[in-house]
Amino acid sequence: MGIVVQKYGGTSVGNVGRIKQVAERVKHSVQAGEQVIVVVSAMGDQTDKLVSLMYEVSNHPPRREMDMMLTTGEQVSIALLSAALQELNVPSISYTGWQAGISTKSQFGNARIVDIHSERILTAVHSGKVVIVAGFQGVTEAGEIATLGRGGSDTTAVAVAAAVSAERCEINTDVDGIYSTDPRIVPHARKLSSVSFEEMLEMAALGASVLHPRAVEVAKVHGIKLLVRSSFSDNEGTFVKEATMIEQDIVVSGVAYDENVSKIEILDIENEMGVIADVFNTLAAENINVDMIVLSEHGADTFDLAFTVGKEEAERTLEMIEARKLELKYRDAFSDKKVAKVSIIGAGMVTNPGVAAKMFNTLAENDIAMKLITTSEIKVSCLVPANDGKDAVNVLHSAYGLNADSDASRKSG
Numbered sequence: 001m002g003i004v005v006q007k008y009g010g011t012s013v014g015n016v017g018r019i020k021q022v023a024e025r026v027k028h029s030v031q032a033g034e035q036v037i038v039v040v041s042a043m044g045d046q047t048d049k050l051v052s053l054m055y056e057v058s059n060h061p062p063r064r065e066m067d068m069m070l071t072t073g074e075q076v077s078i079a080l081l082s083a084a085l086q087e088l089n090v091p092s093i094s095y096t097g098w099q100a101g102i103s104t105k106s107q108f109g110n111a112r113i114v115d116i117h118s119e120r121i122l123t124a125v126h127s128g129k130v131v132i133v134a135g136f137q138g139v140t141e142a143g144e145i146a147t148l149g150r151g152g153s154d155t156t157a158v159a160v161a162a163a164v165s166a167e168r169c170e171i172n173t174d175v176d177g178i179y180s181t182d183p184r185i186v187p188h189a190r191k192l193s194s195v196s197f198e199e200m201l202e203m204a205a206l207g208a209s210v211l212h213p214r215a216v217e218v219a220k221v222h223g224i225k226l227l228v229r230s231s232f233s234d235n236e237g238t239f240v241k242e243a244t245m246i247e248q249d250i251v252v253s254g255v256a257y258d259e260n261v262s263k264i265e266i267l268d269i270e271n272e273m274g275v276i277a278d279v280f281n282t283l284a285a286e287n288i289n290v291d292m293i294v295l296s297e298h299g300a301d302t303f304d305l306a307f308t309v310g311k312e313e314a315e316r317t318l319e320m321i322e323a324r325k326l327e328l329k330y331r332d333a334f335s336d337k338k339v340a341k342v343s344i345i346g347a348g349m350v351t352n353p354g355v356a357a358k359m360f361n362t363l364a365e366n367d368i369a370m371k372l373i374t375t376s377e378i379k380v381s382c383l384v385p386a387n388d389g390k391d392a393v394n395v396l397h398s399a400y401g402l403n404a405d406s407d408a409s410r411k412s413g
């Protein structure tokens with residue numbers, strides 16, 4: 001049997017009892033003849049706690065020091081899990097990101113993995129040990145410790161699986177698999193037996209935290225067999241894989257929800273050549289990711305610009321725009337944090353007219369206002385008032401026939 005990479009998320013290693021349970025599961029796999037590499041997250045909400053602790057010291061924490069701090073969370077869980085395995089007489093060794101040979105780019109807080117020198121991991125695996133790797137971290141060329149962005153342990157797992165040519169990568173988490181939407185928002189969400197890389201990439205990018213978007217990207221590029229399943233049961237999970245023709249028939253396969261979004265509006269900008277590029281260059285220079293963008297002209301002279309950024313970037317974005325008010329020549333700019341983004345996703349959408357219209361009708365019938373809209377071949381996203389966000393997910397989920405007790409999803413649209 002080949003190598004299997006198993007990732008366990010924060011809730012799955014949330015306390016010592018759960019770490020012991022994970023050790024039992026890993027032991028079970030070892031006894032079944034598998035060579036196991038485990039990737040773990042920090043315990044429970046430890047990463048959030050560490051972030052808050054840093055903000056008690058500084059309102060603008062240096063990104064390097066933030067990463068230095070956050071990586072300690074994963075270092076605790078790898079040590080505990082390795083010790084728990086050895087208590088069960090399973091030989092094991094824990095490695096931090098740099099010990100595991102994970103090289104990243106030098107962007108603190110959002111570093112991309114560039115390479116994994118897997119010799120050390122493989123030597124340990126071949127000597128019969130379970131290797132436990134700290135998720136979410138790596139080391140830059142300059143020898144600095146960097147994190148991969150929140151939720152990044154999934155990406156560590158898939159990248160390690162690619163580097164060692166693992167047979168499969170299992171993401172063990174606190175739900176049974178990937179659902180048609182977040183089962184914590186819609187209790188009768190449908191569990192999917194499989195989902196295509198493209199759909200999962202959209203779902204993850206649009207807020208479905210069950211997988212880190214870059215993990216899906218890496219799995220697709222390297223053809224990794226990726227399975228999302230529960231840490232607490234042996235229920236069948238969900239495979240993420242290449243789309244098949246049958247799946248193309250499903251018009252809408254999921255609804256995603258993202259609260260981490262703010263709208264920025266700039267009003268009455270003078271219509272000069274290059275001014276839009278100027279706005280977005282200013283933000284790009286500060287590494288601010290912009291998502292939905294809508295431009296509306298008032299005759300030939302002025303226009304309004306509205307776009308979204310992550311909630312934690314809203315203030316910084318507005319400050320930068322205000323700092324350039326003279327050059328950008330606008331009347332007013334403001335931010336709105338009381339919004340949420342709701343998206344429908346489906347590979348079959350591209351060939352089915354009326355899917356977007358149905359979304360807009362459903363929201364209108366339920367008195368939910370739409371503030372911004374964007375579309376791609378396989379998704380439609382609407383920005384709605386934050387108060388209506390979860391209702392929007394629920395009504396869209398039933399409108400497209402996605403509820404577990406409904407079988408209309410294949411033909412709805």
Ligand code: ADP
Nearest residue numbers: 009010011173174178179181182184208209210
């Ligand atoms: P972990 O700590 O294991 O990485 P996360 O909290 O990052 O776990 O991801 C799992 C959570 O993702 C679930 O508890 C669920 O609330 C949320 N989630 C959002 N969208 C989906 C979806 N479509 N299917 C399953 N879970 C989802």
Ligand code: ASP
Nearest residue numbers: 041047136150151152153
């Ligand atoms: N511990 C990190 C976080 O909470 C990474 C992860 O869990 O994937 O974001």
Ligand code: MG
Nearest residue numbers: 009151209210
């Ligand atoms: Mg996660």
